Amino acid sequence: MTLRINKLSKTYPNGVKALDNLTLEIQKGMFGLLGPNGAGKSSLMRTLATLQNPDEGTIYFEDIDVLNNPMTLRKTLGYLPQDFGVYPKMSAMDLLDYLATLKGITSRKDRNNLIQQVLEITNLYGVRKQFVDNYSGGMKQRFGIAQLLLNNPKLIIVDEPTAGLDPAERNRFLNVLREIASSNIIIFSTHIVDDIKDLCNDMAIMNGGKILKKSKPSEATKEIENKIWIHNCSREKLEEMEQLHIVLSSKYNEDNSINIRVYANEQPAEYFIKATANLEDVYFIALKNHHQA
Numbered sequence: 001m002t003l004r005i006n007k008l009s010k011t012y013p014n015g016v017k018a019l020d021n022l023t024l025e026i027q028k029g030m031f032g033l034l035g036p037n038g039a040g041k042s043s044l045m046r047t048l049a050t051l052q053n054p055d056e057g058t059i060y061f062e063d064i065d066v067l068n069n070p071m072t073l074r075k076t077l078g079y080l081p082q083d084f085g086v087y088p089k090m091s092a093m094d095l096l097d098y099l100a101t102l103k104g105i106t107s108r109k110d111r112n113n114l115i116q117q118v119l120e121i122t123n124l125y126g127v128r129k130q131f132v133d134n135y136s137g138g139m140k141q142r143f144g145i146a147q148l149l150l151n152n153p154k155l156i157i158v159d160e161p162t163a164g165l166d167p168a169e170r171n172r173f174l175n176v177l178r179e180i181a182s183s184n185i186i187i188f189s190t191h192i193v194d195d196i197k198d199l200c201n202d203m204a205i206m207n208g209g210k211i212l213k214k215s216k217p218s219e220a221t222k223e224i225e226n227k228i229w230i231h232n233c234s235r236e237k238l239e240e241m242e243q244l245h246i247v248l249s250s251k252y253n254e255d256n257s258i259n260i261r262v263y264a265n266e267q268p269a270e271y272f273i274k275a276t277a278n279l280e281d282v283y284f285i286a287l288k289n290h291h292q293a
């Protein structure tokens, strides 16, 4: 199972180039698309979901030429947009029944079985009689997954599903994704590095409409092993440090000193201590390289 995105470009009428000759190949499993605000994640996902056309490029999912056969793709696609509108005043069960009917499942028995199944996968069975409108943010996101599972999709695209969820709801949501990832391609976008770390077998870092890096999370951190250094400096020294070194991040300590993380092949100075590389370092290095280029 492969999704092949080749040389995709899109410039909006206002002149913003949201996709810039983007090429990417995605295999079965959980794929994380990581990038800051405005990187082009939603533009890419809407294009994959056949809701907008690129100016150039091709997309193939298995043997489906997606841009020329959008209806064929839609039969096997589940898409959860970044912002979805309001819900009608209906219980989760009734709404799923309505949606399943729209999707052409005419047998009541088949619908009931399917609905029970998607409610159980998304852990919403116990609250199936509540109005979706009254659900918490996390429950609404899980309902979004429940409804997209109704057509048994092979390609699932979820755009920033964890934004705004508290840690417990975020975990519940990620567990649901984990459960459905084994037999599908799931692409999910986020700007939270930890979402990717615990969940994805593959990922890409995106900014400026381009893929800056594609890698397995574990391999990406391995590449920069022994190249991350930390040092506590005073506030006044921060600017100087930033001029001398590649400072990836800086965090205030309780005593008001600043802990900086620096990227360097060799120990930058004797007062630097080697640190364990993490995925956040990978992310900041990719973004820094991009800004310098």
Ligand SMILES: Nc1ncnc2c1ncn2[C@@H]1O[C@H](COP(=O)(O)OP(=O)(O)OP(=O)(O)O)[C@@H](O)[C@H]1O
Binding pocket: 012, 013, 014, 016, 017, 018, 035, 036, 037, 038, 039, 040, 041, 042, 043, 044, 082, 160, 191
């Ligand atoms: N319909 C549109 N018309 C014009 N410009 C747009 C449109 N949609 C997005 N953009 C611009 O394209 C760029 C990429 O936006 P996009 O929404 O794809 O980024 P994103 O990575 O999803 O960001 P976020 O993390 O904030 O959701 C941004 O500069 C944005 O302002």
Ligand SMILES: [Mg+2]
Binding pocket: 041, 042, 043, 082, 159, 160
């Ligand atoms: Mg977005």
